[in-house]
Amino acid sequence: MPTDITNTSDELFEIFVNAQTFKTILHSFDDLCQSIRIDRKIIGYGKRSLYKVLTSKLTSWKSKSLWTKIDKRGSQKEYENGNACADMKVCIVGAGPVGLRLAIECALLGARCIVVEKRDRFSRHNVLHLWPYIITDLRNLGAKVFYGKFATGQIEHISIRQLQCILLKIALVLGVEIYPNVTFIDVIEPISTQQAWRAHFKPEAHPIVSTYEFSVLIGADGRRNSLQGFQHKEFRGKLAIGITCNFINHHTREEQNFEEISGVAKIYNPQFFSELQQQTSIDLENIVYYKNDTHYFVMTAKKQSLLDKGVILQDYPDAARLLARDNVNSTQLCKFACEAAQFATKCSTQFAFEFAEDHHGAADVQMFDFTSLFHAVNASRIIERNGKQILMLLVGDSLLESFWPTGSGIGLGFFGLFDTAWSILKFAKHEHPLKVLVERESIYMLLSQSTPENTKNNHQLYSINPATRYQNSNSKSCTIDEIRYLYDSDSIPTIDMNNNHVISNKSNRTPTRRTQSFKQAPSPLSLSSSSSDGNNQQETVFEWCEEIVNSYNINIKNNSKSFQNCLAFCAIVHYYRPDLINFKSLQPDRPISNFQILFDIMHNQLSLPLDRKLQNSLILSMKSSIEERIRQSSIVILQLLY
Ligand code: FAD
Structure with missing residues (x-):
């Protein structure tokens, strides 16, 4: 009977709404779908097909209020x-x-x-702002x-x-x-x-x-x-040791009076931090406290304070070694976290913070290294x-x-x-x-x-x-050249080099290397000796270089300056790896700085064995003939590519 199905389904919906773990949410949703005989293979995937069936079958006030909200969001024109x-x-x-x-x-x-x-x-109790x-x-x-x-x-x-x-x-x-x-x-x-x-x-x-x-x-x-x-890429700041901890919230009257700290740093409230240090010897840079299902704290602590309080056993310059498990006394860490929490909440001496459990069943306190953040x-x-x-x-x-x-x-x-x-x-x-x-x-x-x-x-x-959402959302602040390497295609594109537009992708789809979606480079072996194959080879290389640097408005035919100031070298690197070099920031009148940037990229980003001989030969090539300069640059660039 349809009425029975509706009643049962609404009850199951309620169970689903109240489920509080990953597993029970999935199970209760399966039960709900079964009760209204939803077969995914029949109703199909995508096009919100399952949602449409649910909205037609579940009619409790709670489900209806959910559908109203989702329908409204779902009506956005996009x-x-x-x-x-x-x-x-x-x-x-x-x-x-x-x-x-x-x-x-x-x-x-x-x-x-x-x-x-x-x-x-x-299992993460930690709290997000x-x-x-x-x-x-x-x-x-x-x-x-x-x-x-x-x-x-x-x-x-x-x-x-x-x-x-x-x-x-x-x-x-x-x-x-x-x-x-x-x-x-x-x-x-x-x-x-x-x-x-x-x-x-x-x-x-x-x-x-x-x-x-x-x-x-x-x-x-x-x-x-x-x-x-x-x-x-890594952003390396100064040493920052973060501690997060969660304590059980028993919702007692005293706990209800604890005041949240939505984020306070030493520079904004020096008194709080100096009193904390005087009373507990804990030296923090900042602290956040949120009262949630748990009492959640996140704080950044000074290394010396952690050493003094016996949380960190030995001082090491390397942050990973410093915070390695065998160098941390977990009992002292718990004590440290409790003391900071007690001070921050101004709780009475009778009140004892009790740790919530993490997913291993241990006290939910962790120490993290925020010294380097990646993007x-x-x-x-x-x-x-x-x-x-x-x-x-x-x-x-x-x-x-x-x-x-x-x-x-x-x-x-x-x-x-x-x-x-x-x-x-x-x-x-x-x-x-x-x-x-x-x-x-x-x-x-x-x-x-x-x-x-x-x-x-x-x-x-x-x-x-x-x-x-963004005040000034410019959807074209990157150029095609800068992102070209992110498109890795086995179909060969035709590129209009004058205005940097891809005209079409030919249907030839033989699997090739990444570089084939760019201008095809000559083989590095063919360039290893200036005298090996005579003029033809030199010409090929010259044409290859010229076509690339021309798209950067660099003329290498009658102008040796672009090699002297390294712009031609950098243009060729940028053409293939725009992620490595900010070409626009290079200045023609600062050749040494430009060479240094190029060397740094080769050494740090590409881990190329850049010995002094090669560096010297590159710099010397500024003074040599145009053919030699092109040959030198080509060897370098082709090393990057192959
Ligand atoms: P996450 O929340 O990290 O989710 C990534 C998910 O991918 C995880 O569930 C992981 O299990 C899963 N996963 C990883 N690899 C695979 C794979 N190969 N196959 C399938 N699944 C995979 N932020 C704060 O602001 N305050 C905090 O106190 C805080 N504490 C944190 C504590 C921990 C232990 C962690 C890991 C993160 C914490 N964060 C905290 C960061 C915060 O959780 C994230 O910024 C936020 O959750 C958004 O992250 P996300 O969804 O991108 O990634």
Whole structure:
């Protein structure tokens, strides 16, 4: 009887809404789908098809209030009613907050979306600071249906695990498929025109993911990104040792009176920190305290204070060695965290902080090294093999690692994922790969500088379109030349060298090296001796050099200056590896500095054996004949390429 089915289903919906672990959420959702006899194979994937069935069958006030919210968000014009990316298949690696939130966008766009997650638990009590636009975004998606306490009053934070639970539930109702205990290993290229892109996962014989074919792959797998082909750069600051800890919140009257500290640094409140030091000998640079399901603290501590308090056993200059497990006394670390928490909350002497448990069942206190933070050099790549393109994108901590005490991580993470969804849309609309990449990389340049203050303030109007969020979103601040290397195609493009446009991609699809999508370089062997093959060879090399440097407005025919000031060398490096050199910043009247930049790149970025002899010969080549200069530069550049 239909009425019975509805009643049972509404009850199951309630169980799903209240489920609080990764496993129970998935199980209760399966039960719910079974109760309304949803067969995914029959209703199909993508185009929000599962969601449509759920909305027609579940009619409790709670479910209806959720549908109203999701329908409103889903009516944004970019989604085209769930048809914008209807033929697209997406694979997201990682069910962290950013991966799950992006999965929701993919589902709203109408794509089929699979998320693989190597864990089967959401266990991070640590708390994320929410920028105001994130609160609006999550409210508009119905977060309060799943977590009544979400952003009540002045609360602007949420635990990582609670956020994951909310996002997982929204993703599921929108038809996202989520597979726990599945680890992404690497992509599998199509080796014939009949095949599509797939991936290796662990376990290998997974019934769904091992045969899943997709054209968009997202790295949302946190700081240890596992997508190949993305370079990361390190930002090294001065030594910063972060401590996070979570204590059980018993919700007693005394605890209710603890005042949160939304972030205080020594320079802004020196008195707090000097009193802390006087009373406890703890020397901190800053501290954050949020009262959530747990009492959560994050603080950065001075090394000397940790040594004095016996938390760190031996002093080492290397941060990794300093914080290695065998150099940390965990009992002293717990004591240190408790003392800091007691001082920060001004609790009575009777009150005893009790640690919450981490996913290993141990006291939830951890010490992290924030001395170096990584960010990806690029946010996107497109690879084409045998006529099949794959768009690969990084999001969240894989793209831009955050410094937790400032609470910017998830704020920037969500911004980045909306930008990513925008690229997926453009890719689905068959925009030329280079255009998709130019736009993605241009917008990525804005990300790290974005703050709640310098982004648009009408959060209700935010969509995946970057123009609705960034004040000055220039989608063309990168040139095609700068991102060309991110498009790795086995089809040979025709490039109009005068205005840097790809005219067409020829249908010849023989697998080749990456460099074939660029101007084909002569063989380095043919250049190893100036006298070997005479004029013909010299001419080929000259033409090769000339054609490249001409696109940089450098004339090498009758002008030896461009070699003397190193600009011609740098132009050739930039043509193939624009990620390594900021060509526009080079100055023609500073040859030594330009050479130094070139040498640094060769030595530091490419690990080329750049001995003094080669350096000297390069510098000397400034004075030699034009043929010799070209030969020298070619050898160097070809070493970079091969
Ligand atoms: P994550 O949340 O790290 O999620 C990545 C997911 O990918 C994980 O679930 C991981 O299991 C999964 N994964 C990784 N590799 C694979 C693979 N090969 N196959 C399948 N799945 C994979 N931020 C703060 O602001 N304050 C904090 O106190 C704080 N504490 C943190 C504590 C820990 C232990 C960690 C790891 C992060 C913490 N962060 C904190 C950072 C914060 O969690 C992230 O900024 C935020 O969760 C957004 O990250 P994300 O979704 O990009 O990645």
